[in-house]
Ligand code: SF4
């Protein structure tokens with residue numbers, strides 16, 4: 434198996450999440466991919482499908498793009514429709530407007546099928562809904578699987594599951610031993626879909642009251658799924674006391690802190706410009722340390 438110093442043999446999957454957005458999670462994923470990439474190719478996956486931006490940091494260009502289909506949308510056949518208005522009356526999502534033949538607003542239609550049930554003229558049919566795009570690109574460190582959720586689409590859990598599955602398949606097809614996943618924020622369905630089947634969870638957090646609170650919720654979720662987790666504290670020196678409380682919380686939850694990245698204006702500037710500032714020791718050293726600890730946890 435190519436490109437892996439962490440283990441030999443079985444594929445390992447590391448998922449990086451945070452309780453909320455804006456903790457620097459995506460930059461951490463990209464930085465870990467660069468470090469892992471020194472040993473050979475690594476598959477990365479962007480499961481933050483509602484705000485996908487890992488591709489911007491990873492570089493390269495998309496090699497493939499396929500429609501992602503989920504759910505269905507109603508259509509009214511004007512040649513069959515008598516204009517009775519029953520479907521308009523029963524649509525809870527106000528997706529039908531009548532003039533007098535109803536037309537369907539595809540952004541509002543949930544594909545629930547009620548309109549077809551009430552239609553005595555068999556005038557309603559359904560087509561598959563394109564909920565987004567599944568994409569794959571080649572980056573300097575290996576394949577990246579990502580996606581774009583369409584406007585007003587709510588199938589993000591399914592799209593996340595599809596990105597996860599595709600990343601695993603690409604790794605297996607190409608004999609790559611490590612997948613690093615950029616997970617969505619929060620603790621809802623898309624996060625559950627991201628965590629499925631992973632070997633280790635890295636939680637990226639910040640020393641704020643909300644960061645501490647969100648970390649507690651994320652660690653509860655990880656414990657619920659009986660998964661192993663480690664914690665990385667970003668900008669730890671902005672509030673050292675809160676950072677220490679976070680470290681204590683992580684310790685109590687059997688999720689050791691593997692790294693502390695300081696706040697540094699030069700780091701922030703570089704990241705804002707889409708660069709990973711490995712030339713800055715304040716960025717490079719804690720991430721290298723964290724990567725060592727993560728590899729040990731993945732071996733364990
Ligand atoms: S499928 Fe449901 S949401 Fe869509 S138009 Fe029919 S009743 Fe409304």
Ligand code: SF4
Nearest residue numbers: 514515517518520552
């Ligand atoms: S229920 Fe059927 S026949 Fe009546 S308006 Fe709707 S589509 Fe037309």
